[in-house]
Amino acid sequence: MRIRDLHELPKLRDSMSYLYLERCIIDRRQRAVEAIDKRGRTLIPAASLSVLLLGPGTSITHEAVKTLTDNGCSILWVGEEGVRMYAQGHGETRRAYQLLRQAELVSNPVTRLEVVLRMYEFRFGEKLDPTLTLAQVRGYEGQRVRRAYERASREWGVPWHGRRYDRHNWNAADPINRALSAANAALNGVCHAAIVSAGYSPGLGFIHTGKQFSFVYDIADLYKTTITVPIAFYETAQGEYRLESRVRHTCRDAFYKLKLLGRIVSDIHHILDLSKEVLDAGAATDTDPARPEPWWTPPGMSDSDPIQGGDA
Numbered sequence: 018m019r020i021r022d023l024h025e026l027p028k029l030r031d032s033m034s035y036l037y038l039e040r041c042i043i044d045r046r047q048r049a050v051e052a053i054d055k056r057g058r059t060l061i062p063a064a065s066l067s068v069l070l071l072g073p074g075t076s077i078t079h080e081a082v083k084t085l086t087d088n089g090c091s092i093l094w095v096g097e098e099g100v101r102m103y104a105q106g107h108g109e110t111r112r113a114y115q116l117l118r119q120a121e122l123v124s125n126p127v128t129r130l131e132v133v134l135r136m137y138e139f140r141f142g143e144k145l146d147p148t149l150t151l152a153q154v155r156g157y158e159g160q161r162v163r164r165a166y167e168r169a170s171r172e173w174g175v176p177w178h179g180r181r182y183d184r185h186n187w188n189a190a191d192p193i194n195r196a197l198s199a200a201n202a203a204l205n206g207v208c209h210a211a212i213v214s215a216g217y218s219p220g221l222g223f224i225h226t227g228k229q230f231s232f233v234y235d236i237a238d239l240y241k242t243t244i245t246v247p248i249a250f251y252e253t254a255q256g257e258y259r260l261e262s263r264v265r266h267t268c269r270d271a272f273y274k275l276k277l278l279g280r281i282v283s284d285i286h287h288i289l290d291l292s293k294e295v296l297d298a299g300a301a302t303d304t305d306p307a308r309p310e311p312w313w314t315p316p317g318m319s320d321s322d323p324i325q326g327g328d329a
Contacts (some may be wrong), residue, residue, distance in 0.1 A: 019299045035272075036061065039072030044268045045080035068210030070095050071200055080190035091210045095202075095228070115291065116215045119232075122289060123221045128268065130154075135288050142238055163168075165242040168311055169250040192260055193253045199261040201237065202247035203268040208236045212279035236285060243273055 027211040034235070043061070050061045063084055068091045071077065077092075085092055122128045131147075133154055138144050141161050145154060150299050168178035182190040182198055190198070212219050212232060222231025224238070236316045250273060252264045272278065286296060 032154055033277075035065055035068045035070060035210060035269070037070040037072060037095075037203075037206075038075055041076075043069075043075060043077040045078060045084050048084070050081045050084050059324045063090055066090045067214065068093060068206060068207050073097050085267075089214070091259075092204060092287065095138065095206065102281065112298065114295055116218055118291060118295050119217050119221050119289060123223055128285035129223055132288060132289075135290070136224065136239065139284065139288060140242065144156055154310070162242065165246055169246050172247075172257050173250040173254040175250050192257050193249060194250035194255045196197055196264045198258055199264040200249045200268050201241065203232055203272075204237045204240060204245050205230070207278055208240075208281060209233045211278055212236060212285070213283045217285065217306060235280065237240045239284065239288075244268070244275070244277075 038052055041052045043050055044124070045051075046058075046060065050063050052059045053063055058250050060215070066085070071086060071092065071094050073096070122132055130151060132134070133151065134145055134147060134149075137154060137158060140158075145157065149157075166177055166180070169175070177193065178191070180194065182194045182272065188195075209219055209230065217232060219233045220229045220231055221234045222228075222233075225234040226229035228234075245268065248267050249264060252260060252267055255263070
């Protein structure tokens with residue numbers, strides 16, 4: 018377990034923050050939860066957490082899961098230091114209208130490319146020609162990212178030979194690649210929490226595709242060149258002692274200072290160009306999770322209209 022005084026845990030915004038735990042038992046205590054390990058018991062401010070990252074060696078009780086869920090805290094089961102994500106508990110919202118709009122946008126090649134172009138503009142402050150192909154957009158993106166690595170390498174005096182790491186041998190990577198992986202894992206966890214809490218699917222990505230976390234990678238990429246890349250190079254320049262741990266803590270402090278979690282959801286709304294109607298739809302479901310929503314009816318039809326083209 019990495020943090021001992023949880024009352025000083027930085028908040029990403031009011032009542033929102035994240036916490037990584039490993040090698041402990043998490044149980045309910047009165048109306049809160051606590052982590053138990055060989056050093057004792059530590060209360061966890063469940064009402065102040067947005068996401069709890071469970072690393073190797075953790076066990077969590079049914080009552081603890083229920084308490085966290087009641088407080089709108091997402092739970093992610095992750096690898097050591099949060100490097101990989103294996104599973105998730107559901108987020109805070111119970112409505113699905115934003116998810117439906119996400120699925121609509123990603124399923125249409127025209128609207129999907131429009132979202133990709135907005136992502137590029139968001140990241141680099143530059144509008145691209147809408148007639149570009151997806152391959153050309155990726156080429157521009159790759160150039161800008163490579164320049165960001167080279168710029169950080171010069172600024173902090175850390176040698177850079179490219180993004181290289183072995184997923185099966187963590188220590189085989191050089192220090193800067195390990196630092197980048199640790200920083201990006203922390204960023205992925207926060208983005209994942211924001212995505213599921215807002216009712217989106219982490220699997221419906223626009224640039225990344227084919228994995229359960231494709232949209233997480235899309236959204237995390239929006240912030241890497243301005244947050245995790247500088248942090249990773251800065252901490253690597255300070256030396257290798259407890260490098261990954263220092264990187265995670267610096268990321269945590271940066272997320273708090275930048276109020277990142279509070280920004281992610283609004284940034285997603287902007288990138289997907291969601292209307293106020295979509296954002297407001299189903300709001301009553303969040304206050305009454307058992308409330309039924311209307312049945313689906315095709316546009317322009319009422320429930321009493323005959324279904325066209327069916328057999329009599």
